[in-house]
Amino acid sequence: MKKVAISACLLGEKCRYDATDNKNEILLEQLKDAQLIPFCPEDFAFGSPRPTMDLVRTQQEDKALSNLTGEDLSGPITEYARLFFDRHSKLDLFIGKDRSPSCGVCSARLYDEKQNLFSSKEAGLMTKEAKKRNIRCVDAEDFKGSI
Numbered sequence: 405m406k407k408v409a410i411s412a413c414l415l416g417e418k419c420r421y422d423a424t425d426n427k428n429e430i431l432l433e434q435l436k437d438a439q440l441i442p443f444c445p446e447d448f449a450f451g452s453p454r455p456t457m458d459l460v461r462t463q464q465e466d467k468a469l470s471n472l473t474g475e476d477l478s479g480p481i482t483e484y485a486r487l488f489f490d491r492h493s494k495l496d497l498f499i500g501k502d503r504s505p506s507c508g509v510c511s512a513r514l515y516d517e518k519q520n521l522f523s524s525k526e527a528g529l530m531t532k533e534a535k536k537r538n539i540r541c542v543d544a545e546d547f548k549g550s551i
């Protein structure tokens with residue numbers, strides 16, 4: 405059975421910033437023969453509901469900054485990602501919720517430090533960790549049904 409890491413909100417977990425989900429029945433039907441391993445770095449680190457965050461390019465690196473306080477929230481997200489991929493080392497695929505600053509694969513928005521949109525084709529912080537480990541990654545909206 406193929407092992408697929410997947411954003412928990414796509415499975416119906418109410419872990420979005422506003423404590424709602426992104427349940428995707430069509431996607432779940434396509435994945436019915438796979439072993440699904442859900443993750444949600446933001447819910448784990450900050451709970452739900454929580455303030456939103458943006459991915460921002462700084463001089464050092466791309467960071468997730470709170471839209472409420474400007475605080476750098478990257479550390480707990482990256483730490484969660486490292487532990488998750490250490491624990492689940494033989495994944496066939498990573499499916500991330502498109503446009504999320506944590507889980508987007510080729511769709512996260514990246515801003516500069518003056519809040520100008522820099523790109524809308526970036527990887528979120530959890531996805532960056534998956535890519536570092538050479539795990540095949542796809543945005544949920546781009547998944548075509550084959551693993």
Ligand code: SF4
Pocket residue numbers: 411412413414419420421443444445446447501504506507
């Ligand atoms: S997109 Fe990722 S961080 Fe956001 S709610 Fe879904 S699983 Fe959690």
